Amino acid sequence: MINELVGNIPFGVALTLVAYEIGKYIQSKTGIKILSPLITGTILVIGVLLIFDIEYNNYKQGGDIISFFIAPATVSFAIPLYKNIKLIKENLFPILIGILGGLISGLLVTLGLCRVFGINEIVTISMLPKSVTSAIGLAISEMIGGVSEITLVLISIQGVTGYVVAEIIFKILKIDNPVIKGIALGTNSHVSGTAKAMELGETEGAMSSAAIPIAGVIMVFIIFVLEKILFN
Amino acid sequence: MIKQLSIIVSILAISYMIEIGLDFPMPASIMGMILLVILLVTKIIKLEQVENISDLLLKDVTLFLIPLSIGIIEKVHLFEGKFLITVFILIISTIISIFMTALIMKLMLGIKAGGKNDK
Numbered sequence: 001m002i003n004e005l006v007g008n009i010p011f012g013v014a015l016t017l018v019a020y021e022i023g024k025y026i027q028s029k030t031g032i033k034i035l036s037p038l039i040t041g042t043i044l045v046i047g048v049l050l051i052f053d054i055e056y057n058n059y060k061q062g063g064d065i066i067s068f069f070i071a072p073a074t075v076s077f078a079i080p081l082y083k084n085i086k087l088i089k090e091n092l093f094p095i096l097i098g099i100l101g102g103l104i105s106g107l108l109v110t111l112g113l114c115r116v117f118g119i120n121e122i123v124t125i126s127m128l129p130k131s132v133t134s135a136i137g138l139a140i141s142e143m144i145g146g147v148s149e150i151t152l153v154l155i156s157i158q159g160v161t162g163y164v165v166a167e168i169i170f171k172i173l174k175i176d177n178p179v180i181k182g183i184a185l186g187t188n189s190h191v192s193g194t195a196k197a198m199e200l201g202e203t204e205g206a207m208s209s210a211a212i213p214i215a216g217v218i219m220v221f222i223i224f225v226l227e228k229i230l231f232n
Numbered sequence: 233m234i235k236q237l238s239i240i241v242s243i244l245a246i247s248y249m250i251e252i253g254l255d256f257p258m259p260a261s262i263m264g265m266i267l268l269v270i271l272l273v274t275k276i277i278k279l280e281q282v283e284n285i286s287d288l289l290l291k292d293v294t295l296f297l298i299p300l301s302i303g304i305i306e307k308v309h310l311f312e313g314k315f316l317i318t319v320f321i322l323i324i325s326t327i328i329s330i331f332m333t334a335l336i337m338k339l340m341l342g343i344k345a346g347g348k349n350d351k
Contacts, residue, residue: 220262
């Protein structure tokens with residue numbers, strides 16, 4: 001009965017929007033920045049589906065409408081990049097090498113540890129694009145045959161990790177250059193990293209949001225090369 | 233706002249044509265992003281023509297990801313009980329990659345400044 005009532009597009013759309021708004025409310029009320037509405041919203045929707053015994057496919061009809069906007073949002077990352085293009089040009093070479101080095105070292109550590117701990121291939125592949133922002137990581141995951149749902153969850157955890165550890169790392173390395181802080185955060189912890197960068201300062205925030213699309217594009221190339229080396 | 237959205241989605245549609253038509257090895261959405269940067273830099277599209285819609289889309293980008301992340305309930309078995317180890321690997325690699333980005337940039341900017349900007 002219930003599945004007949006909710007087997008329509010508005011149900012999935014409404015449930016997602018309401019869960020997201022509740023998630024945002026919880027985030028602002030508790031003041032815990034890493035409690036992203038993505039995490040709380042997801043838990044809420046899963047809760048509703050389980051409690052009322054609603055089939056995933058009935059929810060998905062509406063969910064797909066919302067998912068459509070991931071791609072236009074990805075295109076929109078061009079704007080923070082364009083707005084900061086002057087500052088990026090001034091430090092172009094260090095920024096590109098820094099992003100490249102961070103992404104490659106992260107990938108090598110991931111691949112090495114996955115092998116050591118016997119993580120299966122499908123999870124390992126889904127894990128590779130975890131540094132970059134969700135929208136871009138999903139596209140890369142699909143391209144290399146990963147499972148986008150797994151990639152998405154791991155990307156969120158990576159974001160939270162970066163948010164928590166970045167300041168400690170900056171202290172250890174004695175870094176006070178806002179450009180470095182912003183790029184390191186945006187490259188390795190995408191949107192959550194940018195939230196931290198914005199707390200640190202305006203330049204940090206701008207550099208972090210500009211690093212997200214650059215890191216995404218560089219990641220596409222790294223993975224493309226890596227795939228040729230590893231799987232051919 | 234609809235006009236702004238039409239620009240973004242049209243760029244996306246063209247990117248999909250390129251990806252599928254030319255079998256280009258880059259996801260269409262990322263290609264669209266690069267295309268938009270090029271159009272902005274060459275002033276073919278002005279910032280004001282896409283700024284509002286982009287701010288809106290980026291402000292609530294996590295909303296669009298909720299439906300996909302719900303799908304994890306159908307995929308969680310793929311971890312074969314190694315979810316926590318996977319998270320551990322993720323945390324270690326995140327720490328190392330932030331460390332490396334920061335270190336590389338610090339060294340390179342240090343050389344570039346040649347001591348004159350040294351604090």
